[in-house]
Amino acid sequence: MFILENRVGSTVRLIEGDGRRPSFVEHARRVLPDGASDDIAVTVAAEMAAQLGPSVAATPEETGNRLAAGILTANGFRLDDFYGQTAWLRPSEIADFTYYIRGAPAPHFVNIKGLDIAVPMTDQIAAEMPVEVGISHDHDEGNTSCIAPCLEEGVRVILEGMLPHPSEDEVVVFDYEKLIAPKPADGPIRRP
Structure with a gap:
């Protein structure tokens, strides 16, 4: 379901797959x-789903991809073109900026529980894999990003506003651990 804020032009689509594979099928819109x-919208979706009937069981990889797609769509992201590649995009609350989540575009090494894990170049996202999460300016090179250890943490970075919006043509890659570190209190804690 793509429910638009102004409630004009919203759609319900009956699909199989997550849009990133050739087997993706849109049955109805x-x-x-x-x-x-x-x-x-929920009533329309239920009526449309009843028309499809039982589907073929998904492979474990497809199930993982569908889980990731479900997490992303539930949080307002949609799969779309992103500078000649694909990424999951969500409009920012500030005009001319877009949030994005994607598989890391080049190998990065992320420290997870004391191990340096390589994030491969991929457009596939699974819920448990590290992802690149960022904010991109729609009209210049401005971009801030980080590599989150898993999809849910990447979504958290966006929803909790941990990344700053970039200045014009500013490109900054933040350390995820520093983004999530607790912020010091605004002065000493006084106890009675």
Whole structure:
């Protein structure tokens, strides 16, 4: 379901797969009436799903990809073109910026539980793999990013506003551990 904030032009699509594989199939699409509530969208989705019937069991890899796609879509991301590649995108609350999550575009080494783990170049995302998460300016080279140890932590970085929006043409890669480190209190803690 793609429910738009102004409730105009929202759609429900009945799909199999996650959009990144050739086996992706869109069985049906229905545009919701302007102003349709979430309850109406859920009802339409249930009616459409009943039309599909039972599907072929997914492989473990497909199940992992679908889990990742579910996490991302539930948090407002959609798979789209990203500078000639693909990434999961979400509009920023500040105009002209876009949040993105993708498999790391080049090998990076991420320290996870004391081990340096290489993040491979990939457009596939699984919930348990490290991902690149960032904010990109829509019209210049501005970009801030980090490598999160898993998809849920990457989503958390965005939802909790841990990354700053970049200045014009600024490109900064932050250390994930420093982003999530507790912030010092604003002065001493006084106890009665």
